[in-house]
Amino acid sequence: MSTVKGKQTSTKKKGLNLLSALRRDRSLYVLALPGILFFLIFKYIPMWGIIIAFQDYSPFRGIQGSEWVGLQHFTALFDNPDFALLFRNTLAISLLNLILFFPFPILISLGLNELRSVAYKRLIQTIIYMPHFLSWVIIAGLTLLLFAKGTGLINELFALWGWPRVDILTNPDSFWIMVTLQAMWKEAGWGTIVFLAAMASVDTQLYEAARMDGAGRLRQIWHITLPAIRSVIIVLLILRLGDIMEVGFEQIFLMYNGAVSEVAEVFDTYVYRTGIEQGDFSYSTAVGLFKSVIGLVLVVVANRVVKRLGQEGVY
Amino acid sequence: MKWSERIGQSLNVVTLGLLAVVMFFPLYYVFVVSFTDPGEYLQKKIVLFPERWSVEAYTYLLSTPAFARSLGNSAFLATVGTACSLAVSSSLAYALSQKQFHFRKILMFLIVLTILFSPGIIPNYLLVRELGLINNIWALILPALANGWTVLLMKNFFDSLPAEISEAASIDGCSAIRTWYTIVLPLSMPALAAFGLFFAVGYWNQFFAALLYLNDSAKWPIQVLLQNMLLNASNIDLVAPGQQVETPPTEMLKMAAIIVAILPVLVVYPFIQKHFAKGALIGSVKG
Numbered sequence: 069m070s071t072v073k074g075k076q077t078s079t080k081k082k083g084l085n086l087l088s089a090l091r092r093d094r095s096l097y098v099l100a101l102p103g104i105l106f107f108l109i110f111k112y113i114p115m116w117g118i119i120i121a122f123q124d125y126s127p128f129r130g131i132q133g134s135e136w137v138g139l140q141h142f143t144a145l146f147d148n149p150d151f152a153l154l155f156r157n158t159l160a161i162s163l164l165n166l167i168l169f170f171p172f173p174i175l176i177s178l179g180l181n182e183l184r185s186v187a188y189k190r191l192i193q194t195i196i197y198m199p200h201f202l203s204w205v206i207i208a209g210l211t212l213l214l215f216a217k218g219t220g221l222i223n224e225l226f227a228l229w230g231w232p233r234v235d236i237l238t239n240p241d242s243f244w245i246m247v248t249l250q251a252m253w254k255e256a257g258w259g260t261i262v263f264l265a266a267m268a269s270v271d272t273q274l275y276e277a278a279r280m281d282g283a284g285r286l287r288q289i290w291h292i293t294l295p296a297i298r299s300v301i302i303v304l305l306i307l308r309l310g311d312i313m314e315v316g317f318e319q320i321f322l323m324y325n326g327a328v329s330e331v332a333e334v335f336d337t338y339v340y341r342t343g344i345e346q347g348d349f350s351y352s353t354a355v356g357l358f359k360s361v362i363g364l365v366l367v368v369v370a371n372r373v374v375k376r377l378g379q380e381g382v383y
Numbered sequence: 384m385k386w387s388e389r390i391g392q393s394l395n396v397v398t399l400g401l402l403a404v405v406m407f408f409p410l411y412y413v414f415v416v417s418f419t420d421p422g423e424y425l426q427k428k429i430v431l432f433p434e435r436w437s438v439e440a441y442t443y444l445l446s447t448p449a450f451a452r453s454l455g456n457s458a459f460l461a462t463v464g465t466a467c468s469l470a471v472s473s474s475l476a477y478a479l480s481q482k483q484f485h486f487r488k489i490l491m492f493l494i495v496l497t498i499l500f501s502p503g504i505i506p507n508y509l510l511v512r513e514l515g516l517i518n519n520i521w522a523l524i525l526p527a528l529a530n531g532w533t534v535l536l537m538k539n540f541f542d543s544l545p546a547e548i549s550e551a552a553s554i555d556g557c558s559a560i561r562t563w564y565t566i567v568l569p570l571s572m573p574a575l576a577a578f579g580l581f582f583a584v585g586y587w588n589q590f591f592a593a594l595l596y597l598n599d600s601a602k603w604p605i606q607v608l609l610q611n612m613l614l615n616a617s618n619i620d621l622v623a624p625g626q627q628v629e630t631p632p633t634e635m636l637k638m639a640a641i642i643v644a645i646l647p648v649l650v651v652y653p654f655i656q657k658h659f660a661k662g663a664l665i666g667s668v669k670g
Contacts (some may be wrong), residue, residue, distance in 0.1 A: 086485060095558035096478050103475025103529060104490070110510070110526045111497040117506030166655045179399050188396070194656065195403040198410070203588035205606045206641055209613035210409045213641075219634055221412060223427045257406060285388055320593050322614060336504070343505045344595065356503025363498045 173259030194255025310370025
């Protein structure tokens with residue numbers, strides 16, 4: 069059984085070889101078929117469905133029968149005063165994530181890595197990984213039970229101490245920071261996994277040598293541990309930058325309420341409201357497409373930068 | 384050891400302990416309140432450790448048909464969905480890991496593209512509608528069967544298995560399907576456990592797709608019911624008409640519902656914990 073040597077053979081021969089290879093390995097192709105069908109149907113047909121962003125899509129006439137309107141929906145979006153708001157909110161939440169959330173798992177990992185007691189380290193890890201597995205519905209529910217103005221634990225405590233009740237969840241001033249802290253609570257522990265793995269691969273002889281030279285713990289962290297995880301930090305940071313149009317949709321959707329709509333409406337929630345709730349399919353597809361294209365460009369640029377820095381990219 | 388180091392070390396131990404407390408406390412609080420005697424809760428409002436324990440909130444909650452039914456729906460999603468997802472993803476990933484697979488380059492490219500670019504909510508919604516899956520529980524499974532990331536990571540994992548295994552099997556006359564099923568999958572149990580956990584949690588936590596596609600409340604999974612209970616403050620369905628039972632306080636019911644909804648995760652968690660750190664790292668950033 070020979071493998072296909074395509075380069076020196078004619079195209080006709082190549083075709084024949086391909087056919088015989090297909091026949092020979094048919095069970096391999098059968099194995100791949102369900103997965104391929106899945107990607108075709110559920111990933112690529114929706115991509116084709118994007119063209120309704122350039123139409124006045126009517127569910128009765130379908131994609132073939134609907135009228136083409138060019139870029140009308142996009143200009144409508146850019147002219148909409150909501151657009152600036154959507155952009156501001158998306159960016160604000162993303163940037164807060166970047167500034168507050170991003171360094172947090174790194175700090176926790178550095179702390180965990182310094183722990184002497186393996187059992188204590190395990191215990192902490194078990195606890196802080198846990199929230200990652202909870203749904204956003206549950207996290208939003210927990211937040212409400214703790215912070216609601218009327219019956220939340222925090223406010224009950226304040227009332228007990230004779231302090232005034234505070235309004236956190238329906239206050240536009242605290243919304244952004246609240247969702248950032250929420251995301252940190254859920255994912256910061258989980259985020260330590262990569263960093264801890266990178267730290268675990270450091271040669272312990274380096275620490276011993278540093279100790280011999282009289283370096284304290286802080287110096288060892290600064291000169292050995294941090295450089296060891298630098299590449300991981302850079303890769304994740306750049307990817308995070310590339311993902312800046314993505315804010316946790318379910319999270320925002322669930323924390324959304326009328327009182328905070330000014331600061332809580334992001335692209336995804338807006339698409340849901342105009343598309344699913346109001347049935348304006350073409351316009352909302354255009355909004356979604358705008359967001360996805362910006363996201364694609366950012367991710368591709370980010371990946372380029374990662375590779376330019378000599379690191380392994382995502383693809 | 385120097386004094387400064389000792390102080391630094393204790394500071395570190397304490398800080399991390401506090402962090403764990405902050406992460407753990409909400410769950411502890413909800414757990415404790417849900418098991419408190421309703422009378423005691425109403426009287427005190429803040430219960431850090433109950434004097435009288437009670438399972439009243441649970442018996443009440445589980446006796447409501449809507450809650451039990453949604454648990455059943457979620458259990459179906461998590462088991463059937465996970466099994467289907469593992470089958471579809473691992474078979475494709477295994478095929479892509481085989482050198483003699485033509486089109487693997489182009490297929491890999493097409494899969495990566497789906498990670499980078501998503502068409503958005505609406506085209507997906509329209510597709511599911513066109514397929515006639517609205518109000519059908521399979522609308523939560525079929526579109527979530529696989530995703531680019533998982534297939535890529537699985538393929539990386541299969542790449543790391545010695546190629547001789549597949550070669551030897553094929554010389555012995557094993558078809559690729561049989562090799563995958565009888566040799567490769569059993570060898571990959573730790574990885575499958577990790578991926579399976581992620582799929583199962585994904586299905587169990589699935590909320591948005593259910594909100595989009597299921598109008599009929601009888602088909603709701605637990606997360607949608609929870610959203611209605613916790614966030615919309617509606618007790619619809621929970622109290623059957625004409626039911627003459629004394630209701631535990633709403634807050635307590637909510638907490639009990641949260642505990643029930645995270646119970647499956649809590650039960651599976653310790654068994655699979657040793658796998659998931661590895662699973663999360665398979666094929667990802669190399670340290």
